[in-house]
Amino acid sequence: MEAPPPTLSTPTPGAVESTPAPQPDPAPAPALGGGLGGSSSRPSRERKQVCRLTIGEPKKKTKLEIKSGKGVKLGEIPNVAFRIGKFTRKDDFLKKIHNLLYRKPGAYLVIKKNILEFSGFFYEESLAQAELEKDTNKLAGFTVEELNLLLDTFDLPRGKGDDAKKGGKVNRILDFLSSPKVMSDKDLATMESKKKMKRKRAAGRKKKKKSASAAAKKGKAEGPKKKAKKKAKPTTLADDSSDDEYSSSSDGGEDEASESESSDDSAPLLPLKKTPEHVTPDALKKEIRHILKSVDLSTFSLKDMMQKLSAEFGGADLKPHKPFIKEQVSIGLSQLS
Numbered sequence: 337m338e339a340p341p342p343t344l345s346t347p348t349p350g351a352v353e354s355t356p357a358p359q360p361d362p363a364p365a366p367a368l369g370g371g372l373g374g375s376s377s378r379p380s381r382e383r384k385q386v387c388r389l390t391i392g393e394p395k396k397k398t399k400l401e402i403k404s405g406k407g408v409k410l411g412e413i414p415n416v417a418f419r420i421g422k423f424t425r426k427d428d429f430l431k432k433i434h435n436l437l438y439r440k441p442g443a444y445l446v447i448k449k450n451i452l453e454f455s456g457f458f459y460e461e462s463l464a465q466a467e468l469e470k471d472t473n474k475l476a477g478f479t480v481e482e483l484n485l486l487l488d489t490f491d492l493p494r495g496k497g498d499d500a501k502k503g504g505k506v507n508r509i510l511d512f513l514s515s516p517k518v519m520s521d522k523d524l525a526t527m528e529s530k531k532k533m534k535r536k537r538a539a540g541r542k543k544k545k546k547s548a549s550a551a552a553k554k555g556k557a558e559g560p561k562k563k564a565k566k567k568a569k570p571t572t573l574a575d576d577s578s579d580d581e582y583s584s585s586s587d588g589g590e591d592e593a594s595e596s597e598s599s600d601d602s603a604p605l606l607p608l609k610k611t612p613e614h615v616t617p618d619a620l621k622k623e624i625r626h627i628l629k630s631v632d633l634s635t636f637s638l639k640d641m642m643q644k645l646s647a648e649f650g651g652a653d654l655k656p657h658k659p660f661i662k663e664q665v666s667i668g669l670s671q672l673s
Contacts, residue, residue, distance in 0.1 A: 400438060405456020407515035415491040416516075418525045420448055429485065436474060437513070456515050468510075475506045483509070491519045615649050620657060621664050623648055628668045641665060 410416045423430050425444045430451070434442035437454045459467045478486065483505040487494050490512055495504050512519070627644055641661065646654050654661065 400440060400442075400450060402438075402450065402453050403458040405454070405458055405515065407456040408517050409453060409455045410490075410516055411452030413491070413516065413518050415518075415520055415522070415524045416489065417452060419489045419491070420451055423448070429482070432478075432482070433486070433489070436471070454513075454516070457513055471513075472506065472510065475509060476502070480505075490516075615652050615654070615657065617660065619649075620645065620654075620661060624661065624664045625668055628665070628672060633669070633672075638662060638665065 410420070420430075425447055430444075430447050431441045433451055434440065434447050437451065442450055457467070457471065475483070480502055483502065484494055486509055487505060490509065492508055492512055494500060495508065498504055499508070623645060624641070627641065631640075638661075642654055642658065645661065646652055
């Protein structure tokens with residue numbers, strides 16, 4: 337079927353023609369991002385440039401080259417070698433010393449060996465001043481305590497007055513390290529070994545005193561022990577057998593016996609001690625042999641020997657005979673062993 341044609345309205349005469357009010361345009365719908373044909377009002381994000389990681393070749397470790405300096409090797413200076421030996425290989429201060437000498441911290445297995453091989457700074461002529469300034473600045477970074485420890489390690493004095501200031505300490509260390517040498521006549525290793533021996537002896541004496549006092553206390557606690565006294569048998573002038581001998585002997589025998597008895601009766605019951613006039617090499621030798629056999633040699637000293645001999649010879653002064661006595665004691669000990 338065909339659509340009916342549109343009807344046109346004809347205006348009536350006298351009527352006023354009205355015009356329609358203008359309608360506002362509809363707001364455009366926001367475009368959805370990501371849709372086909374859609375546009376976004378948001379500004380686009382700037383893309384950052386990608387930095388790609390490139391792995392380079394690992395650095396090759398260079399072996400430390402120890403060059404000869406103008407001075408003596410630190411290992412050939414006894415006191416310096418002794419002080420370095422006191423540090424442990426993992427001590428951080430050793431790393432500081434190694435870094436000062438070679439500008440590397442150093443591996444702990446060879447750190448002491450490298451330090452003891454050092455014989456002085458080696459500067460190229462064109463760079464000598466710049467290198468010296470670097471070492472000076474490095475030492476200036478040390479604390480005063482570290483500088484004092486470094487001075488002690490290199491057997492250098494800490495200084496007095498202006499020399500005791502930080503600048504003076506730095507200058508002394510640099511002068512030494514430019515040409516190391518022996519700075520003292522003292523032997524620190526020998527001195528320490530003597531101190532150890534003294535401490536050991538003192539500890540031994542203290543231990544003996546302690547054990548003796550403990551034994552004395554124990555004896556007091558136990559109380560005095562009663563000792564049975566043995567009654568001495570009265571001696572007779574002659575027994576039966578002697579009577580028979582006297583009776584059976586001849587007159588001449590009786591005379592000889594009476595003479596010997598009279599001579600024995602006149603002898604003193606206790607022999608007189610030796611007097612200072614009796615001090616002779618033979619008498620001393622004989623007495624020394626006798627004393628060595630009768631004493632405990634592990635606790636008996638030469639001083640005890642001198643006192644005992646002096647008492648045996650009536651308080652004689654035996655100092656002039658001390659070399660002879662010492663010699664005879666050593667001979668007697670060798671014979672006993």
